[in-house]
Amino acid sequence: MRILQVSNGYPPRAFGGVETHTQRLARVLHRKGHTVRIFTRHSDPEGSDGDILEEVVDDLAVTSVVNDARGGQFRDHFLSTAVATAFRQEIRKTRPDIVHFQHLIGLSGDLPMIARDAGIRCVATVHEYWYACHRVMLQREDLTPCEGPLQRDCVACVSGEAASAAEPSEAGRIRTRLAQLLPWSPARAAGPLVADERFQTLRQALDTYDRIVTPSKFVIEELHRQGMPMPTLSTRAIALGLPTPSKEATLSRTEPISESHPLRITFIGHLLPHKGPHILLEALQELHDLPLRLALHGRRWEQHPYEAQLGPLLREEPRARAYGIFADEALPEILARTDALVVPSTCPESFGLATREAMLAGRPVISTNCGALPESIRQEQDGLLVPGEDPKALAAALRRLVEEEGLLARLSEGARSAPIASMEHYADAIEGFLYA
Known part of the structure; x- marks a missing residue:
């Protein structure tokens, strides 16, 4: 099977939970005989959004597109014409049988719809809450928990109004500024229409996936609470697999x-x-x-x-x-x-x-x-x-x-004695559910 793994980053250019997991799964699928490619993004301050880097990592072809959201607008953080163009080129060139979306942050929320319109089956691992929360981890600008559902006040959260109102002190302003500079924070405030566009785009992305896995039941429950319910019959919680350590x-x-x-x-x-x-x-x-x-x-x-x-x-x-x-x-x-x-x-x-x-x-x-x-x-x-x-x-x-x-x-x-699946057993579960 020709499988295209889509991730927000990929080692050795990016290290994180999703990036590392994507690499581990790609390696195992490759050993199992699948043709695996990676589509990802990277940052390049001296390049331009849309620049493409082709390389080989662990015998796997990796296509990485530059996307630094240079426009500075909130919309640039969930839709990118440059990334969408590079993705269309990738699927036309490689014609995957299936596209497995690991994460879309830093890429473009319309990629699943682009793949579907090209007649390619789409599945996803939804690792956390980015589809519902632009800040990923359900925390407001002042780092306090967001009670949701996010549609009500995510505009204020992006603009910092929620933090300023909740904590107007000098310490609060410092905390707000700190939060605004988190790596996933948009550079400028969003209006209600753009915030709604984000919600609708990513809601459509979830609806586009044939099947979805999450690493925990909590993710399914929380996204449902945030107004992003996922179909029961096509969604399953499967704990991530891990490499077996030496004795x-x-x-x-x-x-x-x-x-x-x-x-x-x-x-x-x-x-x-x-x-x-x-x-x-x-x-x-x-x-x-x-x-x-x-x-x-x-x-x-x-x-x-x-x-x-x-x-x-x-x-x-x-x-x-x-x-x-x-x-x-x-x-x-x-x-x-x-x-x-x-x-x-x-x-x-x-x-x-x-x-x-x-x-x-x-x-x-x-x-x-x-x-x-x-x-x-x-x-x-x-x-x-x-x-x-x-x-x-x-x-x-x-x-x-x-x-x-x-x-x-x-x-x-x-x-x-904890019940933890190996990466090989996890890949078997992914093949049996997502790719079946």
């Missing part, structure tokens, strides 16, 4: 926690507010008497206003170190050097890829109970769940790992 990577520590052998905890993800690294660092301040060490792995946005909050916390905590971006191949080694993963997210996570990766390696997870994370973590069996945005509760859970005899070993053993 060596799953070995747990044997020595007791002490000053010479501290508890090793790890954070994996973008160092941005919705991922909550500041919550974790604040929790460490409550644990100054305990032997522990924190490694943070993920992109650090040093020019981002959030750095004004994160930077001092890192400098004041000698037990913490930020290591930056890492390649997918480095993950087993990172997990081999940790005792537990910490997920302090403040947003409603749609799956928790790092959570499953840690448990597959026999590492328990200490996490907030936001979004779909409780679907992945069995409380007191393979991890501990705490309320979101509560450093003291997170600190109490970490203290238990150090002071409660046998807890770390018990949770580690539970993590090893």
